[in-house]
Amino acid sequence: MAKQFLKGNEAVVKGAVLAGCQSYYGYPITPASEIAHAAALYLPASGGTFVQAESEVAAINMVYGAAAAGERVMTASSGPGISLKQEGVSYCAGAELPCVIVDVMRGGPGLGNIAPEQGDYNQVVKGGGHGNYKNIVLAPNSVQEMCDFGMLAFELADKYRNPVYVLTDGFIGQMMEPVVFPEPVNQFPEKSWAIKGTAKTANNLITSIELDPDDLERHNQKLQQKYAIIEEQEVRLEAYRLNDAEIVLMGFGIISRILQTIIDTQRGMGVKVGLLRPITLFPFPKKKIAELTKQAKFFLVVEMNNGQMVDDVRLAVAGRKPVYLYNRMGGNVPSEKEINDEILKLMRSV
Amino acid sequence: MNNILQKSGVFYDVFERKPGTDKITTTYCPGCGHGNLHKLIAEALVDFGVTDRTIMISPVGCSVFAYYYFHTGNVQVAHGRAPAAATGLKRAHPEAVVISYQGDGDLAAIGTAEIIHAANRGEGITVFFVNNAIYGMTGGQMAPTTLIGQKTMTTPHGRNSINEGFPIGMSEIIATLNAPVYVERVMLGDTKSIMQARQAVRKALKLQIEKNAFSFIEVLSACPSNLKMSAFRSRQWISEVLQKQFPLGVKKDVSETFPGKDLKRPTIDRSQFYKILNIEPIAVDVEKIAPYKKSTFSAEIKVAGFGGQGILSLGNVLAEMGMRHNYEVSWLPSYGPEMRGGTANCSVKIANRKIGSPLVASPTVLIAMNRPSLDKFENDVISDGIIIYDDSIIDRAPLRQDVRVLPIPATKMADELGNSKAANMIIVGALIEYLGFMSIEVVLNSLGDVLKRKNLVDLNQKAINKGVDFIRKLKS
Structure with a gap:
């Protein structure tokens, strides 16, 4: 049995790599930094990319680029950093780009403190950035679930072409518990819509702009239909x-x-x-x-x-x-x- | 002659993505530089045979609709963030030719951080920076490159350096960095200058194709509508006025000596992933741990002391050893600044039932390694609980009468071993022996797997034994 005693913040990265996460773009913040530490160790070693971005804003836009490229990509932060990422998450939702964001919540508002809080519920569950969108939000309560949801998040993100959050708090991120690891995922969905720098994808377009109000309304209706299906099929309790x-x-x-x-x-x-x-x-x-x-x-x-x-x-x-x-x-x-x-x-x- | 009039092969014949009935002409105003620059890029992409491999990033600004025209992979991004998105795209597809096409507000104002750091990382992308000294799409506001005295919608009396600062020279800034390979400022004025711009565009793209080099081409360009000039006059203005503020020329070129960058990722066999992630099966010796298994066991342990006493690892080793005895375990640090000096504490739960909250508020066992910890947590311990304290450091005994008190001079004992930092493992040995809930043999044997610093395994094994002996003597 592949069992290990480790921190929640580390488990979510190992889960992500097992799920085929290929790149991580992030910025350090307590109490989420161990996620970046683990990603810096394991992403390059597993043939992927780790970049410490210059800002939370840059990090989520690197995620946007990698998601547009068809990769399984993740980032992580805590309250203040998530606030900064909201613009990029809105773009991901608008352009229907699958990505995984881990939020290890801390005390707020403002700089608040680094103790565990759950004050990001509204900014994560209600959308958070501008416009009519929803994120899928998974809330683990153990280190095992940090690993499991690190994997499930990618599956749901790709299935619905939507941002998925793993919303957790400083406690779950920092605590250590035994984790039983699942087998690495070996089958990945074909993303024919992605931009891969190939002849086959040279007519593809990733965008969130629709100048014509009727076009944008149609796009929004399509998104709302997607959220309705998610509400029908993906409730977990x-x-x-x-x-x-x-x-x-x-x-x-x-x-x-x-x-x-x-x-x-x-x-x-x-x-x-x-x-x-x-x-x-x-x-x-x-x-x-x-x-x-x-x-x-x-x-x-x-x-x-x-x-x-x-x-x-x-x-x-x-x-x-x-x-x-x-x-x-x-x-x-x-x-x-x-x-x-x-x-x-x-x-x-x- | 016919050749010149032909549309480049990388442009769509009909601009299907463009709304409205006119699918033939672009959205750009007469005299605007975007059309020229689009053509120069398109021509180079076709000539180099890379149209299929190209990924065009459209920014926010008038060129937001570059994807109407370029038959390449197209990604439209947030204002200023093109170099960040380009980073994600290029890292994913090193074979692609990634173009970050940006205006002056996009690149030199809201996206300053992104361009500086993409340049500083030397991302293998090509940046075309269109500088027309004004915001076009939002209706003629001041740009970071607007000239002193230039009137715009937000500088109605002309740009004043006291209020608005000075026009910013992005090429000069980028050229100060180490990683960029080729930085040049060109202009789209008269025909000659356009031909010079053509050379720069081709060189920059070629450098990406051949060497994954970061290049930055700043293009002084006309915006007749917002400059409120005729197409012809606006081109003259670039040559006569704008160029004086932003001198043309190569700002940096190390393309001859730049060796190129191999951005290709290694292919890793997914069956190796457990190994890469340091996930190793834990062998639980069921026979050896059997005598120590109790039908009901639950310890809620608070470990507290100074930072540097190994408080967190004391708790960690207890919990991890518990896991190796098939107990349910959890470990929770009091994280944050407390970890970096001062008082540190952690909560450990070891039980043979599912653990609810990992927080220990009412410990069944308190391990106090300094006086402040004893003062702070003594009263939290449950009735009939256990207080273990280091009486070689703490100058008072616990006051509680309803608990079992176990003084252990751990630091002094560790000094005898030659390292006072081993005091924590003396406590580990003592507690395990005292509660009799784990096999000392299993603990000693697996210590090497549990400790991060392998050179300390021997010392810590001795320390654990010393703690065990201390309790055995006490019991006899």
Whole structure:
């Protein structure tokens, strides 16, 4: 068994290389830098390219170029760097270029700090740059998933010709856990649309400009249809002890791990509580949430931000049941005790 | 004569991508330099037989629609970012002829960083920089190359150096860098100057085709519409006025001595990828670890001390050894500035059930390697928990009465081994022996695989043994 004990930030690179990632363009930032360190080591060694770009903006545009060239390409950053990349991500979405972006979230706004936060939910899940687009967003909660989603991200990116984020936080990026590695991917999709500097691709065009309003509207409609298919087919979630749950806890990434421990404790005391963990943040598990409104007394969403995913939960619940938020910010991680107390408080009042 | 009037083979016969009914003429104004430069590039591509291999990058600006005309691979990019996108394209396809075609706002204002660094890396691309001293497509605003006193929509009283600075000479700047091979400024004025520009265009492209050389050709060009001049007058203006600010000529040329760059990537057999990624199967000796397996085991360990005491690796070795005993494990550093001096700590969980949160808030075991750590974490330890502390460094005993306290003079013991940094492994040995949840033999045997610094394996094995012996004596 090819098992290894390693950091989340390293696992995502190894997963990417196994998935056939050929190039990495990035800029250093804490707490994502180990991704660049690993990429600098492994991309050239596996016959690919690593370039430390002059800026986050340049990095995402190098990604744009490599994606246009038909490569499996990735970049990574953290909040402030992701803000800078947004222009390029919008262009990738507009030109339908598949690429993988890892965001190891840190505290914000502004320079904030380097402690783990989840404040990039809105800027990543809602699009983030200009225009009518969506990213596919995967939210791992373990080092194993950093590897697995590093691979899955490329598959989805190519399948839908769309940017895919692996949205994680400083905890998952920095922590070490055992990882069992899958076999290297050996079959890659043929990208007949790409620009390869060959006679066959000499009539190809990668662009996001459509001057005519009708043309641009048609292009946007096509994108929206694609997002609708993604919403139909690619929702991924983890249901933990939800079958008879009357209290539905929701959290993504590291929070879902804390919530699992809490659920075990509460179940031991006879409380019917379960976890719905969205693995894909876009597409969001709206249908599952709607189903759960039938059995749930209330929902409690726990986040390490000012309450960003809770908006999506409220949209899906649509007023049928109460939705509460428990959140911490600044890089503070809610303790099991805090969350337990919050559940008990809500049980008394609801 | 007929030859001259023919459209170059690299241009589409009919501009199908161009909206509207006129699919024959370009979008460029009469007198505009883009048409000339397009022709010069097209002619060279055909002559060199590389039209199929060419990738044309259209910027933001009037030449955003270069892809209407060039029958090559076409990539349209964000404002100023063409050299970055070109980097991605060229690295992916070293055989391609990649052209970054940019205007003055694109290259010398919003994209300054991208061109400087692509040039500085010596990317194997060719840059054509069209300098017409004004923003064309957005309607005649000031460019970084606008002349002092020149009136534009955003310098209605003329460019004033006090407010707007000076016209920027990009060719001169690029020529100061090491990596560029060929830098020349030409102009599209009279016929003679166009013929000189033709030579520069051909030389630059040839250098990419033959040597993957970075070349930068700045082209002084007319924008009659925004300069509010006739086509003819605007061409005169280039020769008479613009050229004075931006002197023509070769700014750098090391093409004779440049050896060329092989950008081809090696082909690596994908079956070798595990090896390349340092992924090696871990052999778990099931028989050896069997006596140590407990039906329920869960340790939540907080390790804390000074940076430099090997706090993080203490936790790391514990967790990794746990994995080699088929436990579920996690390791979480208190990362950031704390890692670079001052107090360091990490959370380790070792259990034979799935681990939820990797954060240790209420340790079952606290390992305190300095006084501030004991002060900080003592009260977090659970009732009946264990506090291990280095009593050769810490000048007080824990105050808690409801926990087991284990003083170990680890630093002093490590000094006896000749290296105080081995104190962390003395603790590892002591804890494993104390809790009896791992095989010392397996730990010692796999230490070489776990430690990054192989020259320290011997010392650390001794240290682990010393920690084990300390506990054995204590127990007897």
